[in-house]
Structure formats: C-alpha cells, structure tokens
Amino acid sequence: MRKRVVLYRPVPADVLEILRARFDVTAFDEVSEANRPQFVQALGSAHGIMGNTLKITAALLDAAPELEVASTISAGYDAFDVEALTRRGVVLTNTPDEVTETTADLVFALLLSSARRVVELANWARAGEWRGGVSEHYFGMDVHGRTLGIVGLGRIGAAVARRAAQGFGMRILFTKRRPDPHAESAWGAQRCELDALLAQSDFVCTMVPLSSETHHLIGARELGLMKPDAILINASRGPVVDEAALIAALESGQIRGAGLDVFEREPLPADSPLYSLPNVVALPHIGSATRATREAMARRAAENLIAALEGRHVSTIVNPQVMELRRARGVCM
Known part of the structure; x- marks a missing residue:
C-alpha cells in the first residue's frame, strides 16, 4: 500500500x-x-x-x-x-544547510542598510527632499573596521562572521556554548559572555534559534548595555527580542537603530511603530526568499x-x- x-x-x-x-x-x-x-x-x-x-x-x-x-x-x-x-x-x-548563505547575505544587507541609512535616505530623496548636498544630519556610520557581535555562532552566524571579517575587516565577538577554534583562527573571532559582547559591539546580530531559553534574550536590560551608537540586527526569530523594549530604546535614542527581518507577530501589524521609526529597516521575513x-x-x-x-x-x-x-x-x- x-x-x-x-x-x-x-x-x-x-x-x-x-x-x-x-x-x-x-x-x-x-x-x-x-x-x-x-x-x-x-x-x-x-x-x-x-x-x-x-x-x-x-x-x-x-x-x-x-x-x-x-x-x-x-x-x-x-x-x-x-x-x-x-x-x-x-x-x-x-533544511538548515540550504538557507545558510542566502540568509547571511540578507543579514549583511540589513547591517549595511541600517548603518548607511539606505532606506530612510532613499525615501527622503524620492519625496523630493534632495535639493543640494547631504548635510551632516543625514550621515550614516562606517561598517568597515567596526566590531560585530554575533549572538549564536551557528551555520548562519559563521557565514556572517566570514563576510564581516574577510570582506569588511571587522572585529568579531561571539557567544556560543563551546569554543569555536575555526572562527578564532580563521577570522580572529573572540568568544565572550553576552553582556561583554553587548557593551563592546557596534553591531549586535542575533542568530539563535527560538526556545524557552532565548525568548526575549534581548530585552530592556540588554539593550541598556549596548553603545548609544550601536545597531541591532535580528534575522533569527522575532521573539528573541523583546519588541516593546526595542521600540522604547529606538524611540528614546538609547541605541542608534535596528535592522529587522523577523517580529514577535507576523505579519507585522500595519500600525506598528517600527514602520514609522526612521532608524528602523523592517523587512517581511525574507531571509531565505530567493x-x-x-x-x-x-x-x-x-x-x-x-x-x-x-x-x-x-x-x-x-x-x-x-x-x-x-x-x-x-x-x-
């Protein structure tokens, strides 16, 4: 049968x-x-x-x-x-292997777009506001040579680290349950505790699976440890980040910005403040969407x-x- x-x-x-x-x-x-x-x-x-x-x-x-x-x-x-x-x-x-490189590409797209304010300034120009030189008010931040903290150095996290280290000369910090000799030797990556990673990183990228242990792993306390000029990137699972705490941190200027492909509720409601905040790049969960x-x-x-x-x-x-x-x-x- x-x-x-x-x-x-x-x-x-x-x-x-x-x-x-x-x-x-x-x-x-x-x-x-x-x-x-x-x-x-x-x-x-x-x-x-x-x-x-x-x-x-x-x-x-x-x-x-x-x-x-x-x-x-x-x-x-x-x-x-x-x-x-x-x-x-x-x-x-x-199917973990098939998504690795494509999702890592998307993570870096979020990182670059957030740092250089790509979406915000593209909309600004499209609205007819570009009438001369771009003033300091609209400057972004460099990516090359900065510190990237990867929370969870699994398959995708490692692919992001490779891009960051080899393509942009970034310093790599990561959290992981066990040491990662390959990451340490190939990219000079340093394993550290989450609090230290948050305090030192210019970009924080969450790459952990969703579980009871990682639910709201990044909340108000953790956001408070980040640099005022730091950017949070989340392309793992929405509930890894406490969305209400993130919105508060973005609205107050506690952190510089966020690049998000995942959210606590999907589709993200049309009235979410994340859509209206200029320091947010919000994508419709397209990490593997090629x-x-x-x-x-x-x-x-x-x-x-x-x-x-x-x-x-x-x-x-x-x-x-x-x-x-x-x-x-x-x-x-």
Missing part, C-alpha cells in the same frame, strides 16, 4: 512530481480557517506531512494517528511541538521525507531520540 503524504505549502512542480511518484499526495497551498476541516481530515490517514509556518501542535497531532514523519521546509522548527512529536515517535526533519534557495529547501525537504518514510538515514533529524523509540518498537530506519 502506498503511503499518504499531506503538503501544506506550495512546492515546485518537479518536487511535487517526485513525491507523487512515490506516495498518495494531498496538497494544500496553505491552511486557512476555510479549509482547515479538510486539512484535518487529510491528516487522519497521513504518514508524512511537509510544509512550513503552520503551528503543528499536540492537538493537531492527535488528528494524525498514522503520522511517521514531519518534514519542514525551513531551518527553524519552533512551529512544531517537538516534545509531542517525539513522544509519538514521529521524526522531524529540517528562488534558488526556496527551491533547494523544497527539494531537500522532499528528500528528507522520502528517506524517512522509506526507512533510510536522514542527516538533519531534529529529534534523533525518536530513533530509540522506533528501535524499541521494532521499526528500522
């Missing part, structure tokens, strides 16, 4: 064909209030699911008694109740799903402890 798969995000046509050649596929472009009953009904016989952004809760998993694999088309997996998946013996896979990267993510997610459902090894399993549960139940992978 062919296994059944439910997709809840669009995928490229060739990826869909690959999946349909192996499984019975039910595809939803998205899950809304209108089609949620049909989606839940499809989950009832699903062996695998694939998509992103939708919250996969324990209650939703109760509707999927046959589920074996959840494959997310993303590096992050905070949309999933990992504990509930693991308890049910469901493998969760992600055609090549999104297609690569979809293909890897499909490959993960196929391998896991066919009992083969998958290198990017979020909850490897589920393997012990499967072995205990006599299921091989």
